[in-house]
Amino acid sequence: MELHWAKGCQIYITPVKRDEVCVALISRDAQLRLDDALPLFPELCKRLAKVEPANLERGAVSATRTLRHVHSGRMALVGDASGSVDAITGEGMCLAFKQALALADAMANDDLELYEEAHRRIRMRPAMMAQMLLTMDRNFWLQTRVLAALAKSPKIYARMLATHVGAGSKKDIATNIVELGWSILTA
Template sequence: MSTRTDVVIVGGGPVGLATAIAARHAGMKVMLADHAVPPIDKACGEGLMPDGLESLAAVGVTIPVENAFQFRGIRFREGETSVDATFPRGVGYGVRRTVLHDLLTQRAEEAGVDLRWGTRVSAIADGRVTLNDEEVRCDWIIGADGQASQVRERMQIGRTQTELRRYGFRQHFALTPWTDYVEVYWSDHGQVYVTPVAEDQVCVALITADPHLRLSCLSTFFPELAEKLSGANASSREQGAITLTRQLDTVCAGNIALVGEASGSVDAITGEGMSLGFRQAVAVVEAMQSGSLASYARAHIEIGKPARRMSMLMLSMGNRRWLRHRTLRALSSRPELFAQMLSIHVGESKLRDFGLERALTLGWRMLYTQGEA
């Protein structure tokens, strides 16, 4: 049996669903297939930056405020050192991954996407995808099937140029958030993100290069955070995932494109994984409308540049205690520099806007604090 559609999307995570919704709004007939069946969860920090919310809005998806917790900025902490900054415009949302996935699934159904949950993709070729025993002919194929993308592997799209592997572990705790910032706790053993996701719940996510480290080790390596969580009941089981830094030399081949983690990824330390994927969803649909994926290949590079730069800086801080201590102390003494860096990170400013004067000021502050590191 053969079926005809405009677009087949392989992978039904948030980015695949956002791409499907955007394509439907562009007037395309869309089929989405995933071997999993909702509700679908995945270990992540569960924070959406303002630029990620704007990208979702661009595909017609708005998260009701009652389903999320608004946070107004980012705070870095290590020991007695702390620095924070508010977003230059808008707020971020802490939202449970399952809540987000359910919301996107509902929007996709309302938009008329043909959702094929529990469906095995058994073959992929140019203009054809076999779902279970059904051959589907299409104009476009989108691989949104994650780090181990079968679309990428089967069609041999892209060679890996860089790759770094770390590990993430996430759990929720039932307590009232103590701040309306996402807090990032630093140590020699990794970083812990604390994201408020409801009025009575926080998400705690550990990112580390040590595959044996777990959230049960917080009291040893992150004592300040462990004290805040003391007495709180866990409201979910601990869940793990691999976080990859991966860059491909291409994300398109003919009428096939990769989006989300299938197309490469930045370390979870940036907090921008889904935001990047939502922007890619918009860009790939615009390219399909033009009749060529060439513009998406170019857009994909530009979309990822700021996050890759920030990832490199933050990973360097994590791996080098002296650099981390000097940077955090320098930023805490000049918090306006941290605010400018956050503005660049969420796309409100360009790197060139940071300016020579600010760069020299940060460098001087780091040298000034050398004796304290």
């Protein structure tokens, strides 16, 4: 996939079929449409110039929501209904699948409190990443510095990515933050 970031919006491109890609725009501005945003991405604009749209542009709301409880009695919520992390993380479906597995374990143990605990644990890392990414989205100076630092240090980028998908340890997270901070200051 490709991810392009400009001031105030992101465009990401994902393959859909052999000859079709999905172009998605994320922005805080609910009125912003793809045609208005594309000029902010000249390189992408050039590549998409001769492409025929396969369907109409559609929209959805993205939000970070936390619920106090995700079960009551013998009822439990999974997926976005149980709270969500911002779409900027790209983690929504992964969370839903992990929650479904945790719920199945809790049901097998006949104790939905176990699901409540697992749900909190599963959500922690994506919620932290969402906060970091949204902070970068709000602060263009920081966004530019972080991206420049990551471009300069592919190892830090690879470790940040590992942390994002849950493959890094707590020690890795601390090391990443220190090294990234230093890289930003010296970029």
